Amino acid sequence: MMVDLSSFSDGKFDAKKWINGACKARHPEEAVEKYLGDLEMKLQAASEEIAASLDEQSASSLLRVPRASRDVIRLRDDALVLRSAVSGILNKLKKAEGSSAESVAALARVDRVKQRMEAAFQTLKDAAGLTKLSASVEDVFSSGDLAQAAETLANMRHCLSVVGEVSEFANVKRQLEVLEDRLEGMVQPRLVDALTNRKVDSAQSLRHILIRIGRYKYLEQQYTKIRMKPLRRLWEDFDSGKGNMVIGKAGNEKQLGDSQSTTIGAMNNDTHISFTRWLPQFYDEVLLNLDQEWKWCITAFPEEYKSLVPKLLVETMSTISASFVARIDIGMGESSSGMRSSTGGLSDVAVGETLRSNKIKTKHIETLIELHNMTGAFAKNIHHLFSVADVAVLANTLKAIYSPYESYKQRYGDLELTILSAEISSLDLRGAVHRGVGAQGVELSETVRRMEESVPQVMVLLEAAVERCISFTGGSEAEALIRTLDDIMLQYLAMLHETLKSLRSVCGVDQSAHGDLIGPKKESGPDKREGLHGSNLLDMVSDEEEWSVVQGALQILTVADSLSSRSSVFEASLRASLARLITSLQISNVLASISQTHIFGADVAGSEELSKGSTATLDMAALRLIDAPEKTRRLSSLLEQAKDPRFHALPHTSQRVGAFSDAVNELVYEVLILKIRHRLKDVSRMAIWTSVEEENAFALPSFSAYPQPYITSIGEYLLTLPQQLEPLALGSGTTGLNANADANTDEAQFFATEWMFKVAEGATALYIEQLRGIQSISDRGAQQLSADIEYLCNVLSALSKPTPPVLATFHSCLATSREQLRELVKSDALGQLDIPTARLVCKMRHVALD
Incomplete structure (x- = not known):
């Protein structure tokens, strides 16, 4: 039997608990008295062993105490000696410091004089060299050695910077500027040839020449100008007819030749490829060209390729931006008419145009989103291609790629409002024909059915609008979307109120909620139906028709309840969508980026903040928000409020839905009480x-x-x-x-x-x-x-x-x-x-x- 003594050292040791635990560990067949006796003997033996060991260790410790005391005394004496030696050294250093300070000051004055003398000597030397260079520069230019000419001009520039603003050298400064322009003109034809024919060695030497004379910008300009031509040619092929494609019987497409394209360009629009089908092809060709440019520039311009190729794409997109917008409108017309058209796009409708305009429809914005998604796929490929570029350069490139859509995004709320308003206006809530006496129940039931069916239809429209906003703007226009949804719901509720108001005459109740609601109205005009109210109406209809009107009125309660419940569900879904935008839009990083940009005055701060800790593609919606600080702060506040389940994303809607429910209850009550009013009149x-x-x-x-x-x-x-x-x-x-x-x-x-x-x-x-x-x-x-x-x-x-x-x-x-x-x-x-x-x-x- 082993005895575990480790628990005895615990401060919370419980003897009874330990004994009970030991008893539980005994063999079932062993007697308790015998087991406890053995346990007691083992504990006693263990205690004796511990006591003996303690005595032995204590005796050993007492023997070591005198030796330790002698060691402590010796260390104290050594410390006193060391302190005395250090004190002597410090006294010597203080004396040396006083005598050397004067020597160091004198040496400093001598060094300053020496530096001024050296600077004066160098200035005189550079002045003499500048005069010599100015006299010999024409010979260097005459030799045709552009590298030597660049080196000479660079030395002249250096000498001028050393000499400073000296009147004697003012003419040399003007001469230098003329010579640099002259050298730039000599470099141009060779640079154009090198860039056009992709001559790596020639391009590198000419790049070095331009850098030496401080004209690197000229290299950027020439490179962009020359390499943009094939990209522009790809874009212009759409109008020239070279972008045409013939669809074979099997659905395959093949590129037409130039002669065929010219013929097709004169044919009907039915044979012209649509812009929405042509754009992916254009993006593929551009991506292929940029990939080739990237690879060539890595060899030709290893230090500048990270900014040079992105700048080429930025300038290209800037050049074609206006025509890109026009072609987007062409795509809108194609979606509307099924063929290529010069009209019918979103740009034809002004922002302030009446909401009842039928020029903008859902398929227009769906086509716009389709084109935007194509551009998004292209942007992802570009991000992958330019992944090693600086974040700020990459951000500017993405902005340029998406720039044709910016005007649509800025007025997205108005476009969505026009679309949804047209959809709401097209709802036929009162499609039932006017019926005579005895058929009011049928008319009422038909109208209520249409009202009830319109509720889920409207909710589907609103949900589709939310999806479009996130798909097209990434949620950056959520604030405008919410205003639009609120306005649309108010328009829909106004239609419901008007329909409900018109049903009062069908139900036989007056517009007033008080007074005699059942008195007959005066007949006016050929339509006698307006006079059939109250007692006259009740007297002329059968009990069956009377109860059908009651049943129809009660069905209006389903409309109010469906509207209330579905609007609540939609608003909850909208709050959830808004809450998710906090993460997808990287709102916290955007706000931090705005703060850094405000402090440092640099766009790079914002772009780097968005990419911090992530290798994912920069989000264009977040980049848009960096350029709109006030809008970002409002959106951030809105998204934070959306976290609260008590927050009403559509504040006016929730109030008007309640008012509509009250109006429905009032009408139903008046219908149910109408017969009683008539009998008690x-x-x-x-x-x-x-x-x-x-x-x-x-x-x-x-x-x-x-x-x-x-x-x-x-x-x-x-x-x-x-x-x-x-x-x-x-x-x-x-x-x-x-x-x-x-x-x-x-x-x-x-x-x-x-x-x-x-x-x-x-x-x-x-x-x-x-x-x-x-x-x-x-x-x-x-x-x-x-x-x-x-x-x-x-x-x-x-x-x-x-x-x-x-x-x-x-x-x-x-x-x-x-x-x-x-x-x-x-x-x-x-x-x-x-x-x-x-x-x-x-x-x-x-x-x-x-």
Whole structure:
């Protein structure tokens, strides 16, 4: 049995825990007493061994203490001796410093005099050399040795810089400039020949000559001018007809010869290759040329090729930029008409043109994005080819490649607004034809169906706009896109509001939310349909048609709910897209780049910041933002806000969607309450309230009054209404209502009950208003009205709706005889009656309370 003693050194050692653990480790067949006895003996033996070892180590340590004490005393004595020696050395250094300072100052004065003398000697020497060079330079030029001439001019330039602004050499300075121009002119034909015929040795020697006389810029100009010609020729081939291609039966393409191209150039536009199909071919040819230039320049200009070839591409793109934009517009026309056209592009539509313009359509911008993607593929290849170039050079090159699209990006919000506005305007929300009396339900149902179908269509349009913005601008125009989407949603909601407003006449309700909503309108003109409202309309339609109008009105709720839910989902998706732009646009790096550019005043700071820590292609959207600091800061703020789920990316839309839902609820309520309004319209003026019982010679029994048709009609309507509401709620899972919840019976019941209570409360309020309008009522009238009220109370009870105190007071006071009414009102100690209402009934029945 081994004993582990390591746990005894732990500061938190628990003896009981250790013993229990040791007992658990024993063999099951071994007795506990024997095991603990052995364990105790082992621990005792171990403790004795430790004590013996401790005694031995302590004795050894005591023997070493005197020796250590002697070593410490010796070291202290050595330190004192060393300190004394160092002090002596420091004293000697202080004395030497005082005597040598004067010597060092004298030597410094001598050195300055020597330097001035050497400078004066060199200046005199350079002045003499300048005079000599000026006299012999013509001989050097006459010899035709351009390298020697460059060296002579370089020496003259150096001598002039040493001599400074001396009036005696002013003519030499003018002479030098003339000679440098002269040498540049002599170099030109040889340089043109070397660059044209790709003569490496000749190009290198001429480059050295130009650098020696400070004319390297001339080399850049000549190289760009000469090597740009084949690139320009490739671009111009599109107009000259050499870019034509014939499509074979198998779908293969082959390049035509010059004679064939000339013939085809005079043919109809149908045989001309489209710009969208020609552009990739142009980019391939340009890339091939640049690759050859890159390889040649590595050999000919090993120190300048990293900037020389990119500059060639930048200058080429700058030269063709204007025609590139024109050809983009040609591509737009091709997408619109199916053939090459000189009109129909985006540039034909001014930014401020009316939003109803049909010149810009979705296929236009889709074609623009297609061309932009082609350019993006070319830019990636260029980035790979120029990967060893400086970041600033590469950034400027990418800007030049994308420059033809910049004007479209700057006005992207306006272009998208025009496109989406045209799409929204084309929605036919009221496509149903006007129908006569008895067919309003069909017209209403058709219009509501169109409204409901338009909601997902609009959301698809908005989602497509977001995708286009990210695809075309990389999200850099997100701020303009959001404004556009908000404006478009406002336009769409305005159309919904107008359609909803027009449906009021179909549903038979007036424009006013108060007053007499059911009074007939005056007929005007040949169209009598405008006068068929309110009571006239209800009197002329069947019950089936009446319920079809109710069902159609209830379906409008699905439109409001679908709009609310889908707009919320879209806004959440939009927030997520905006949040992702923080990473894709490298917003933090862009802001840092703007700060560095502001401090150092150099574009290279911004470009290097974007490429820091990454070998990926520079993002053009981020490069655009560097050039627009204020726009970047606004966009950064917007994207940060988008992280908050409470943020409304479309603030005006969310408000107007709520307003539309309120308007829908108001219309539905007015439709549901319309029949009740009609039945209660003249209740306060009914003649039965003032009628008296006819005298009769016979003693006839007294019968209870039955409820009148107007109140039974209302009761039947209220009792039937839940049956009309429940199918709508049960079908809500597919129609859009409560789309995020399971369509079950409980939800359907809640939906039906909610609207049922609204209508019941409205009916009760209208009825009470009519009751209050009764001026006088007889005993017979009171008996009849009490029966009517009791019937309505029973209906409300069947609908699980409590009877309002005011209505209950009317019933109690009307059911009581005139003789007992005063006592009933005065004895209302429990407060069960509504006193103002009770006093009103007493006044109607001509019962004095005082």
